[in-house]
Amino acid sequence: MIAQVYFYAFSAIALLCAIGVVGSRHPIHGALSLIGTMVSLAGIYSLIDAPFLATLQILVYAGAIMMLLVFVIMVLNSAKDDKTPWWDAWGYAAAAPATAMGAVVLRILLGSDRTHHVDPDPQAARGTVAALSQTLFPDRFGGWSLLFLVVGLLLLSAIVGAVLLAKRHLDSPAAAAHAEGGH
């Protein structure tokens, strides 16, 4: 019963913040709304028997990715966007698939059996770190362990790629000006 109240609260906050992300004029307002969305989604994750994923969501998504986004917005010194109109020709092109998708989601929501309660399995410790690691690494190299290692490699290559893309070249004028200013 109390879980339903929490669910409605979290989902309302998530929806409002998500609308705020796409509807805000200033990028920082959008980023802060996105943080609100992430945290409320983490609350929903913890309500549906996924506490490890809720923690991971806050640590990685709201803590690392959003921090990166906020820092990049601050570095790029982006200002309030007054030039993008609320509605232009693109709006009509975007409204059609958006309403179609919304109709599909509404059809599923309203047509489903809402009196059906999913009874939580009393003996399954779902979503805990122990249970999740049993699923990920069932034996020595089985299950998802290979994918896990590949994801580690992916993150490493992302770091290398990001550093390569964002660093200043040593012979560019911006780097020369930087070096001049340092002396």
Next chain:
Amino acid sequence: MGVELMLNAANLSFLSWSRTVPGTASLEGQVAPLFSIAVAAAEACVGLAMLLSVFRSRESLDTDAFNRMKE
């Protein structure tokens, strides 16, 4: 930022599916969001690095101005 919203929506779908499946098979539905979060982190990192390097040559954040491949 919209991409992050979409990836979060996919994660939520995975988790809600795993909640409706009885038994321990549902933990497969929690592995997918785990990898999705990791991939989203990598993609956000590289995307923002690209944005930084494009901004240095463009001095504007309006994506309508990014209409030339590498000048």
